[in-house]
Amino acid sequence: MIVGVPKEIKTNENRVALVPAGAESLAGDGHTVLVERGAGLGSGFADAAYEAAGASIVPQADAVWAKAEMILKVKEPIESEWPCLRRGQVIFTYFHFAASEPLTRAVIKSGAIAIAYETVQLASGELPLLTPMSEVAGRMAVQEGAKYLEKVFGGSGILLGGVPGVLPAEVLIIGGGVVGTNAAKMAAGLGAHVTLLDISLDRLRYLSDVLPPNVDLLYSNRHNILDQLRKADLVIGAVLLPGAKAPNLVKRADLKLMKPGSVIVDVAVDQGGCIETIKPTTHESPTYVVDGIIHYAVANMPGGLPRTSTLALTNATFPYAKRLGKLGWKRACKDEAALFLGLNVIEGKVVYPGVAEAFGLPLVDPKTLV
Numbered sequence: 494m495i496v497g498v499p500k501e502i503k504t505n506e507n508r509v510a511l512v513p514a515g516a517e518s519l520a521g522d523g524h525t526v527l528v529e530r531g532a533g534l535g536s537g538f539a540d541a542a543y544e545a546a547g548a549s550i551v552p553q554a555d556a557v558w559a560k561a562e563m564i565l566k567v568k569e570p571i572e573s574e575w576p577c578l579r580r581g582q583v584i585f586t587y588f589h590f591a592a593s594e595p596l597t598r599a600v601i602k603s604g605a606i607a608i609a610y611e612t613v614q615l616a617s618g619e620l621p622l623l624t625p626m627s628e629v630a631g632r633m634a635v636q637e638g639a640k641y642l643e644k645v646f647g648g649s650g651i652l653l654g655g656v657p658g659v660l661p662a663e664v665l666i667i668g669g670g671v672v673g674t675n676a677a678k679m680a681a682g683l684g685a686h687v688t689l690l691d692i693s694l695d696r697l698r699y700l701s702d703v704l705p706p707n708v709d710l711l712y713s714n715r716h717n718i719l720d721q722l723r724k725a726d727l728v729i730g731a732v733l734l735p736g737a738k739a740p741n742l743v744k745r746a747d748l749k750l751m752k753p754g755s756v757i758v759d760v761a762v763d764q765g766g767c768i769e770t771i772k773p774t775t776h777e778s779p780t781y782v783v784d785g786i787i788h789y790a791v792a793n794m795p796g797g798l799p800r801t802s803t804l805a806l807t808n809a810t811f812p813y814a815k816r817l818g819k820l821g822w823k824r825a826c827k828d829e830a831a832l833f834l835g836l837n838v839i840e841g842k843v844v845y846p847g848v849a850e851a852f853g854l855p856l857v858d859p860k861t862l863v
Contacts, residue, residue, distance in 0.1 A: 494524045494525070494562050494563055494818045494821075495524070495525045495527065495560055495561050495562045495563070496511075496519055496524050496525065496526050496527070496561060496562070496563050496564075496565060496814075496818055497527045497528075497529075497551075497557040497558065497560065497561025497563070497564045497565070498510055498511045498516075498526070498527065498528045498529065498532055498548075498557065498564075498565050498566075499529045499532065499554045499557045499558060499564065499566065499574075500529045500530075500531055500532040500554060501532070501535075501566065501567050501568055501796075502554075502571060502573070502574070503568045503571055503793055503796070504775040504776065504777060505775060505776035505777055505793075505796060505797065506535075506567065506568055506793050506796040507535025507536060507796055507797075507799035508535070508536055508567040508568075508795065508796050508799045508802050508803045508806065509532050509533045509535070509536050509538065509567065509799075509803055510565035510566050510567050510585075510586065510806075510807070510810070511526075511528070511565050511807065511811070511814070512533070512536075512538055512803065512804070512807050513533070513538055513542040513543050513545070513546040513548075514546070515807055515811045515814070515815075516528065516543050516546040516547060516548040517546035517547055518811070518815060519814075519815065519818055520546065520547030520548065521547070522815070522818060522819060524818050525549070526543075526546075526547065526548040526549065527548070527549050527551045527556070527557050527560060527561055528540070528543045528548045528549070528550055528551065528557075529550075529551055529552075529553070529554050529557050530550050530551065530552050530553075535799050536799040536800050536802075536803040536804075537799075537800050538803075554574075554577070555577065558574070558577035558578075558579075559577070561582070562581075562582065562583065563582070563583040563584075563585065563814075563817060563818065563822075564582065564583070564584045564585065564586070565585050565586070565810075565814055566584065566585070566586035566587075567586060567587065567796075567803075567806065568586065568587055568793055568796075569586060569587060569588045569589060569590075569593070569596055570584065570586075570596070570599075570600075572595070572599075575596075575599040575600075575603065578599070578600065578603035578604075578605045579603060579604065579605065580603065580604030580605065580840060581604065581605070581606070581840065582603075582605045582606070583605070583606045583608065583817065583822045584600075584605050584606065584607050584608070585608045585610070585810070585813070585814060585817060585835075586609070586610060587609065587610045587611055587626075587763075588600075588607055588609040588610075588611070588837060589609075589611060589763045589764055590607075590609070590736070590837055590838070590845070590847075590848040590851070591736060591737050591738045591764060591765065591847050591848055591851040592738065592762075592763060592764050592765045594851075594852050597838070597843075597848060597851075597852060597854070600838050601838055601841050601842075601843065601854075602841070604840045604841050605838070605840075606822055606836070606838070606839050606840065607836075607837045607838040607839075608817075608822065608826075608832070608835040608836055608837070609736070609835055609837045609845070610622035610623060610810060610835070611623045611735065611736065612735055612736040612834055612835050612837060612845060612847075613813065613831050613832055613834060613835035614735060614831055614834045614835075615831050616830065616831075620671075620735060621809055621831065622806075622809050622810055622813070622835075623671070623733075624671050624809065625802075625805035625806050625808065625809050626795045626802065626805070626806060627670070627671035627672045627675070627733075627760075628671060628672075628675050628805070629794070629795040629798060629801060629802050629805060630672055630675075630760045630794045630795055631671060631672035631673065631674065631675030631676040631679070631729075631731065631760065632675050632676065632678075632679045633794050633795065633797070633798065634672070634676050634679075634729045634731075634758040634760050634794070635653075635664070635676050635679040635680045635683065635727075635729070636679070637758055637779070637789050637791075637794075638653075638664075638727040638729065638756050638758045638789065639652075639653045639683065639727070641756045641780060641787050641789055642662065642726060642727060642754075642755075642756055646780070646787070647754065647780075647782065647787055648754050648755075648756055648787060649726060649752060649753065649754030649755060650754070651726050653680065653683045653684060653685040653727070654683045654684025654685060655684060660686075661684050661685045661686050661707075662685045662686070662726040662727060663685070663686055663688070663724045663725050663726050663727075664676075664680040664685045664686065664687045664688070664725065664726065664727045664728075664729065665687075665688050665690070665721045665722065665724070665725035665727070665728045665729070666680070666687060666688070666689045666690070666728075666729045666731055667690050667713065667718065667728070667729070667730055667731060667732055667742055667743070667767060668690070668691060668713075668730070668731030668732040668733065668761075668767070669689050669690070669691030669693070669696045669697065669700055669710075669731075670691075670696075670731060670732075670733055672729075672731035672733070672760045672761075673689055673691070673729070673731035674700065674703075674704070676729045676731060676760075677689050677700075677704055677708050678704065678705075680727075680729075681704065681705045681707050681708050682705075684707070685707070685727075686707055686709075687707060687708040687709065688708075688709045688710075688711055688721050688724075688725075689704075689708055689709070689710055689711070690711050690712070690713035690717060690718065690721070691710075691712070691713050692712070692713045692714075694712070697710045697711075697712065713742075718742060718743065718747075719747060719750060722743065722747055722750045722751050723750045723751070725751060725752075725755060726752065726755050726756070727755065727756050727757075727758070728743070728751075728755070728756070728757045728758070728768075729757075729758050729759075729760065730742075730743070730757065730758070730759035730760060730761045730762075730766065730767040730768050730771070731760050731761065731767075732761050732767040733761060733764065734764070734847065735847065736837070736845050736846070736847035736848060737764070737846075737847030737848075737850065737851065738764055738765040738847075738851050739761040739764040739765050739766055739767045740767060741766070741767060741768070741769040742767045742768075743757075743767065743768045743769060743770075744769045745769050745770050745783070745784075748770065748783060748784040748785075748786050749784060751785075751786050753785035753786075754785065754786075754787070755786050755787070756786070756787045756788075756789065757771070757786055757787065757788050757789065758789045758790075759771040759788070759789075759790050760794065762790040762791075762792050763792055763793075766790065768788070770783045770784075770786075770788060771788060771790045772788075772790060773790055773791075773792040774788075774789070774790045774791050774792070775791060775792075776791055776793075776796065776797050779791050813825075813829075813832055813835075816828075816829060816832070817832075823863050826859075826863050827863055833859065833863070836859045836863070839857075839859060839862045839863075840862070842855075842857040842862065843855065843856055843857065844856070844857050844858070844859035844862065
């Protein structure tokens with residue numbers, strides 16, 4: 494198989510979908526590996542390292558797209574890349590289709606096979622290809638939230654951990670999954686008082702055993718969200734519905750309950766966000782203000798920490814990429830139930846329920862196509 498790795502071109506996206514060790518393994522399996530020039534530089538991997546591993550460096554992205562039977566990416570193809578997609582080509586990346594109807598329709602029109610990292614799911618319910626980036630994003634959310642609470646950035650001027658004689662900041666985390674748990678660990682470690690909300694009592698019971706005592710756990714409902722917003726200095730949105738649009742749990746009117754200069758970091762922005770006033774931002778221009786509340790909504794947060802993020806991501810994605818290369822997408826998805834759930838669009842047909850529901854599109858059973 495010809496495997497292609499184009500350079501990521503989303504604003505300030507410095508991750509890469511394949512490291513030289515992965516290229517070496519694929520080349521050892523007899524595959525041709527095409528890497529666009531400079532694709533790994535943002536993560537600290539030089540072209541020479543890929544060449545030494547057996548990959549070919551290609552000067553232009555167009556050539557990678559044109560020749561590759563399978564494309565490995567980190568982020569969804571952006572509009573300028575849509576014409577490069579072609580029928581029968583496998584694209585293995587984060588798609589987050591439910592957050593973008595134009596992207597969804599472009600991939601449908603292309604006839605490509607879209608396998609989304611974020612919906613590959615184990616029998617346990619774990620999302621193994623989302624987990625590493627959720628770990629990074631959850632920890633980073635606290636780091637960024639603490640920064641934007643500084644007065645120089647327009648924040649209220651509160652130190653998360655306080656000091657002796659001064660109370661710590663109040664951090665509200667909505668969602669107790671991987672993002673929320675990692676955010677809670679970081680915020681608590683800095684000394685903040687943390688309140689984490691979730692709708693699963695089983696999850697709350699588990700978190701009560703693993704999180705430190707300065708984290709309070711609360712059942713998530715409308716009353717409790719509003720009550721906690723009044724106290725919060727930093728709110729972290731961490732709600733995920735796999736493959737579907739995130740629910741709006743904080744409304745525009747709710748912001749008036751919050752203290753001026755407070756900060757919202759919505760990690761769910763990739764899936765449309767769980768804050769009604771959220772809209773995607775970039776690392777270049779990460780924040781905006783609504784009703785006196787700072788909103789941080791960078792849609793590719795881990796891209797700001799590319800070395801850590803690339804290594805964490807490829808540790809998880811590469812075994813699946815290797816299987817796809819060895820067996821082809823149909824056989825690999827038949828043999829691996831988790832990978833089968835990664836199928837979102839197959840040659841013009843939507844096969845993932847959350848995507849079909851988001852835009853009222855026909856849903857096709859993937860078993861009839863694989």
